[in-house]
Amino acid sequence: MFKHIFKRKSSREIAKDRLKILLISDRVNCSPEMMEMIKHDIAKVISKYMKIDTKSMEIQITKTGSRGLGAKRPALCANIPILDLHHDVL
Amino acid sequence: MSEVIVVTSGKGGVGKTTTTANVGTGLAAMGKKVILIDTDIGLRNLDVVMGLENRIVYNLVDVVEGNCRIKQAIIRDKRYPTLFLLPSAQTRDKTAVNPAQMVKMISHLKDQFDYIILDCPAGIEQGFQNAIAGADRALVVTTPEVSAIRDADRIIGLLEANEIHRLDLIINRIRYDMIRRGDMMSSEDVVDILSLPLIGLVPDDENVVIATNQGEPLVGNGTLAGRAYQNICNRLLGRDVPFLNLEKGISFWARVSGIFHKN
Known part of the structure; x- marks a missing residue:
């Protein structure tokens, strides 16, 4: 019952995520x-050089700049949370 | 100064023809000289939405093939003296015309009209290429549904690849009762996904069906959709018009029955 109330995603959110x-x-x-x-x-x-959170990292292809303003190129954006910078491997 | 606008969407049935008819009528009502061109060869519909289906003699393909002069094919609207329609052919297909011919024809019309509005067919094939060939700017019509938004995104990419960079978004068939329940993407969601400047929000209004039944555009009348189209026309003329507060447009009774319908 509580699960139903708190965990159900609205169809709007599902549509947005899918899109x-x-x-x-x-x-x-x-x-x-x-x-x-x-x-x-x-x-x-990246893991060779620092400790990262591979579970929550995200990569996305975006268009840089807003549309309608002339030439823009797709860019690969990665959001990689670092857990430990001093992960000495070398 | 003439502006060539293509109304496009990718997906069929989202309201390109209704938008073309209403935006064109609205601009004509404000004194602009407007011609609407139906580029959907083989599946013409703009004439019936405008209520002008009985006046067609020649069509777009006749003009392009030189069977008639362009003036003979253009039909004057029955309501507004500055509104004209160039109908499409019903018995031919999209390959009867090519983009170069469209560009040539539009350049002839440019010095006679303030606005040339092209109703684009669904799809991304030659009909689409014909419709966008001579356009300066585009109105991209979508609905808050996954399939329509996906197709709109594809169309936006193709328009940009064809060097059309003035793109504006119209979100059609918005149902505020569903948005409130969390069952429809809001206009903010759609703008966020497509990242185009918004020029119109049109509610899902049964008056659109009634108006189409009668062959009368509804722009400027008291209906919600009519007011929404009127606002789009004003924004096209560069006026800063606030978006309708459509939450308020839902009648008291709709709200009350909404409460009872919630299981």
Whole structure:
């Protein structure tokens, strides 16, 4: 009962979340699976130098600048939470 | 100074033709000289929405192929003397016209009209390419639904790739009762996803169906959708008009019955 009240996502939120993921792959013509692979590889490389939170890291393809203002290019934005900067590996 | 506007959406049935008819009528009512061009060859509809289906003699394809002069194909609206329609052909298909021919025809019309509004067909094939070929700016119509927004995003990418950078968003068929329940994306959600400047919010209004039944545009009348279209026209003319507070537009009885319908 309480689970039902507190955990149910509204269909509006579901639509918004689905669209955000869908449009990323539409815009670059790259599948969510490929995004997952890119994410995995980035995490692997960064982990060599610092301790990061791979579970909550996010990568996204965005368009830099607002639309309608001329030329802009898609950019890959990664948000990688660092857990420990002094992760000495070298 | 003439402006060529294409009304497009990608997905079908979101309200391109209704938007074209109402925006065109609204601009004509404000004294502008306007021509509406139906570019949906094979599936023409703008004529019936405008209530002008009985006056068609020649069409877009006849003009392009040189079967008639452009003046012979243009129909004058029955309500506004500065509003005109160039209907599409019903018995041909989209390959009957190419983008270069559209650009040439539009350049002939430019010195005669203040606004040239093109009703784009659904899809991204040649009909779309024809419609956008001569356009200076675009009105992208969508509804707060996943499929319509996805298609709008694709269309926005194609418009930008075709060097059309003045894009404005119209969100159609908004249901405020559903947004309140958390069952429909709000206009903020849609703008956030598509990141286009917003030029119109049109509520889901049964008067649109009634107006289409009668072949009468509803811009400027007292209905909610009519007021919304009127505001879009004002914004196209560069006037700063606040968006309708559509929450208030929902009648008392709709609210009361809404309470009882909530399980």
